[in-house]
Amino acid sequence: MSTNEPALKAKIGILALQGDFQEHSSILCSMGCSSVIEVRLPEHLNDIDGLIIPGGESTTISKLIENYDFTTSLEDYYKENNPIWGTCAGSIVIAKSAVGLEPWKPLNFIDISIQRNGYGRQLDSFQTSLTINKLTSKSAFEGIFIRAPKIISVGKGVEILSVLDNQDPVAVQQKNVLATTFHPELTRDFRFHQLFLDLVSKNLLDQIQDE
Amino acid sequence: MDQDPWLLKTGLARMLKGGVIMDVVTPDQAKIAEDAGACAVMALERVPADIRADGGVARMSDPGLIEQIMESVSIPVMAKIRIGHIVEAQVLEALGTDYIDESEVLTPADENNHVWKHDYKIPFVCGARDLGEALRRISEGAAMIRTKGEAGTGNIVEAVRHMRSIQSEIRIVTGLPEDELPSYAKSISAPLDLIKDIHTTGSLPVVNFAAGGVGTPADAALMMHLGAEGVFVGSGIFKSDDPAPRAEAIVKSVTHYNDPAIIAEVSKGLGEAMSGIDIKTLKSEDLLATRGW
Numbered sequence: 001m002s003t004n005e006p007a008l009k010a011k012i013g014i015l016a017l018q019g020d021f022q023e024h025s026s027i028l029c030s031m032g033c034s035s036v037i038e039v040r041l042p043e044h045l046n047d048i049d050g051l052i053i054p055g056g057e058s059t060t061i062s063k064l065i066e067n068y069d070f071t072t073s074l075e076d077y078y079k080e081n082n083p084i085w086g087t088c089a090g091s092i093v094i095a096k097s098a099v100g101l102e103p104w105k106p107l108n109f110i111d112i113s114i115q116r117n118g119y120g121r122q123l124d125s126f127q128t129s130l131t132i133n134k135l136t137s138k139s140a141f142e143g144i145f146i147r148a149p150k151i152i153s154v155g156k157g158v159e160i161l162s163v164l165d166n167q168d169p170v171a172v173q174q175k176n177v178l179a180t181t182f183h184p185e186l187t188r189d190f191r192f193h194q195l196f197l198d199l200v201s202k203n204l205l206d207q208i209q210d211e
Numbered sequence: 212m213d214q215d216p217w218l219l220k221t222g223l224a225r226m227l228k229g230g231v232i233m234d235v236v237t238p239d240q241a242k243i244a245e246d247a248g249a250c251a252v253m254a255l256e257r258v259p260a261d262i263r264a265d266g267g268v269a270r271m272s273d274p275g276l277i278e279q280i281m282e283s284v285s286i287p288v289m290a291k292i293r294i295g296h297i298v299e300a301q302v303l304e305a306l307g308t309d310y311i312d313e314s315e316v317l318t319p320a321d322e323n324n325h326v327w328k329h330d331y332k333i334p335f336v337c338g339a340r341d342l343g344e345a346l347r348r349i350s351e352g353a354a355m356i357r358t359k360g361e362a363g364t365g366n367i368v369e370a371v372r373h374m375r376s377i378q379s380e381i382r383i384v385t386g387l388p389e390d391e392l393p394s395y396a397k398s399i400s401a402p403l404d405l406i407k408d409i410h411t412t413g414s415l416p417v418v419n420f421a422a423g424g425v426g427t428p429a430d431a432a433l434m435m436h437l438g439a440e441g442v443f444v445g446s447g448i449f450k451s452d453d454p455a456p457r458a459e460a461i462v463k464s465v466t467h468y469n470d471p472a473i474i475a476e477v478s479k480g481l482g483e484a485m486s487g488i489d490i491k492t493l494k495s496e497d498l499l500a501t502r503g504w
Contacts, residue, residue, distance in 0.1 A: 016229070016466075017229070017466050018228070018229040018230045018248075018250060018465075018466060019226060019228060019229060019230075020225040020226055020228055021228075021229070022228070023225060040466060040467060040470070041470075055225070055226045056226050056227075056228070056229070056230065056250065057226065057227070057230060057250040057251070057286055057287075059245060059248070059285065059286060060230055060248045060249070060250045060286075060462070063246075063247075063248040063462075064248060064462070064463070064466055067463070088226070089226070100285050103246075116285055117285060121281075121287075121307050121309055122219075122223055122287065122307075122309040122310070122333065122334070123304075123307050123332060123333065125216070125219040125222075125223065126219070127216065127218060127219060144218055144219065144222055146219060146222045146223050146226060147223065147226075147287065147309070183222060186218060186222050186225065
């Protein structure tokens, strides 16, 4: 990675309501990000250049989002075209529709339908090697699926970056929004985080050009 | 068992971090806990306060009840087995429970041996009073640790003692020169390889929650300040006057443990907490934390 990459000086927020947010922040710090912010209240979203919504329990995270007027702030953040990445529970929270999240509603930041615990309970959790388009090197990425959600449909304009052997999409992207149903943050493979930081850098450069 | 899926077992505990795991005895309570924002529930026939009051032998709960609770919620469901009870562990694995708590709250089945947890695909959480005990459990395959505290008392003092011990012993290990690690490992009866691991990383290799005596939002936040990565609440919720608001308040206080204004706000008007017990008035044979080694 180039040391003058804009994302390294950018403010990266990680939604820290519940879940494995520290695992994400520890990887970003290892990669050289100088400003990683734990987002617990809406005002923590101010000036954030990229937001990660981590793994955890999507019902808990959704409930805590409902408090303190967080939904509106997240929607405003999304509408400004800022990069967002949801992993596992995070991918449920940002989906267009989420089966099993009731009574909570997902945020509709990416045009996918997703089913909570789509592969079953903990006994059905699994680990598998994935091929991911867009990664700088093509070697396999270790996919860790823990009580993972299943993407049951994707809308037009959603790019599929990786699928399981049965063709279920597990990594998808729509413009500046990424969703993965597995946990790159539980590995020491930083390539997916790099993909996200590249989005952040590109977005920052585009903003400078616009001004 | 062909492989020990360590990353999947420890990984689920990582997903529970920053969350509250609540003891429930009926599907209705499980639903209340889920709606209040619990990240998992512990399915039980009796909460620890009642086990303490009833006396006698406490065993694994009725599998039928555990199954009903599993069907009633979408969040992970844990259940307890007696220390060293291999068959209770096999039964919970056959049921497909998400996590097994090998718990001192139930009457131990084996006073010498804990379950060899590497043999199971289901992850285990175990209680610990200090670093040595935590590392002995991890070497047997525990994928998550919690303080023992003193369950069913509504008194946080033992959980504080246990969390402070674990954290201060971790700091000692981190500061020792390498050639003093074997002697320190011996002094706390901990496996040397895990002590070396902590010396390098500065932290436990698995997630560490607080448990045993949490009664109020402030108790839960206190444990987070002391280094807990999440909180179990046993009798504290459903033995209080008004469980749903208290459950919700404890969830918020764990997320916002660093924000006293929010803890003040959520603590207002919760009604009576569960009535507590001064640990000093308990006879030594009534202490649960001394079960296991």
